[in-house]
Amino acid sequence: MMKRNVGIALAVIALAITGACKSKPKVTAGPTAPLPQQSGNAPQASSTAPVISFFTAEPTTIESGQPSSLRWAVTGATNVVIDHSVGQVSPNGRRAVYPTETTTYTLTAASAGGQQTASVTVTVATPPPPVQPPVVSKQTWQELIAQLQDLHFEYDKSDVRQEDQATLSADANTLKTIFVNFPNIVVTIEGHCDERGSAEYNIGLGDRRASATKDALISLGVPGDKLKTVSFGKERPLCTDATEDCYLQNRRAHFNAAQ
């Protein structure tokens, strides 16, 4: 009996070490079946209850569908079974399992001398919901863009007019709001002309108007790398009347945005 007692003591120490290292595997220590009766004819092994050295899962917490590796070592068993469809296994081994929900695996080691069980729980963590980007409705940035007002220019001129300074700073503030809240937005400044100059010269002039508007906005703190310029010359008029009012409407820097 000395030998057996030593064996049990070793198992307890092993479990204690395992338990100290890993909190999870819970081994039901000690014989759960009645001690087999002594029989002089029976082989030594079969008369001794099996010993589960360890039964671990690594990792013990997974996300659904990920693997966890079960490892075990058993001595003195004639039959080693792990539940949850793992089935009969060899005394020493490892097996990957892919539980989709938290599962407690129980290893049962049996011999003629009795049976031992040990359990380990693999916790299937629910993945945290993905971080939702701040909900932005298109309406919102489009509304902001719609607040941007055209700047207007004198004939054959590209400098921002004195009377447009208030519009310019209002536009600068709106643009800053847009760029802070919607980092993916790039705003295009379109330069346009009235119908009187030549189409060719007006391409150059529209370019100057867009570029002068951009420079003025940058000087008010709007980030220049978010501003593109394009000239349409007189190719995209707002109105086609031959009146000074219509000409002024067409001589404009207009804002357009894309995500």
Added chain:
Amino acid sequence: MKPRKLFSFLIATAAILAAGLSWRALAQQPPTNIKIEGTSTVQTVAVTDFRATGAAQQYMALFNATVTADLGASPLIKLVPKTLYPLQVPQSINDLQAGAVPTAHPASGLRLTDWGLAPVNANYLGFGYGAEQGSQFVLFGYFYSTSNAISTLQQAQLVAKPYTGTLDEDGVRRVAHQYAADILAVFGAKSLIGSRIIFVSDRTGSKEIWSMSYDGTDQRQITRYNTISTFPSVSPDGKKLAFTSWLRGRPEIVLFSLESNRRLNFYNQQASMNAFVDFTPDSKQVIFSSTANGGAAQLFTANIDGSGLRRVTASNAIEVEPKINPKTGADIVWVSGRSGMPQIYRMHIDGADAQRLSNGEGEATNPAWAPNGQQIAFAWTKGFEPGNYNIFVMDVTDSSKLVQLTNNEGRNENPSWAPDNVHIAYASKRGRSSQIWTMTADGKDKKQLTTQGSNEKPVWVAASQ
């Protein structure tokens, strides 16, 4: 076939053969005793009123008027008023009587010298006749020198040719243009037959590049980009078309093969705009306007594929519409805002010796070289409010030599010279839409070529060889 028609058919056939032979002989051996090049005096020309047989006769008034208009429009010749003509006129070469100096009075009209001496005093005589043949219009056109220094009719013959066309107004007009062009070719004028006009039209809903015959027929769409494609130009070898397009959002240069109708590689500078291409006479280099420098649009030259960029201008002003002298390749005219409102300037293609050609009044724009490299046509608001352009022609070496070609006929822009150095295509806006017109370089013979949508930016291109 009625006997009379049969007779005229036989005569016509014989004439075709005779004319064909002598025309070929002429082509091989041009008369060396007729000095055309270098003549400073304008040559006088008489052209008889042609008559025709059968159903062709009803179109001869149109034929005669068209020939007279074409010849009258050329600065190379002067037409003698028909009231001075002899009563009898030759119709076929068989009518001509060999050229002894006439002693009989009055002049019969059947000798060339009858036309060369007073009162007609024509250096050249054109005559011929038309016929209806198998529902076709056939015309036999002749053109002779009347110089009494020429001893044989054969030597005096400059044009002798059958022309055919459909027996309707279009066909007859076309034949008349061809005959007139052959006469003008004697004086060095290039024929317009086969030449085309590239232009911009919005008739499909967006501005695309189009092409048509110089008389407005056969209008064809070249580009289908559904954006703005405009400012066309064509390389002097006729093989490449360049234009400016907003295909990628910004104005960029697109190079296009007119042979394969495909886009060619062109490297666009990283810039807010690249536009207004013109080609060197060898078609190997381009000049254009770009903001590649970061400031206002400046002029740059580059290789035909956009590589090898060289800056030409260095100003703070807008520099656009560079046009290379087609004769020399050495000087350019362009539009600059360096003195205020846009004006026309000229300088060496490397950027040296810039001088203003227009006098600073109003806005001067759209310069276009005449093929002779001596004159430019351009659009100018001189004397009018902004936007009211008229077409002018100016001598680039003497800006005081200035002719106004349009006046009170709407807004007139984008002149482009025909290869004959005589005609000009332009855009005229009379009402809400712009249309392509042609006229002669003295402002006569104005004709509208387009009607659908708005049409602008004509570029007259010589017939491909």
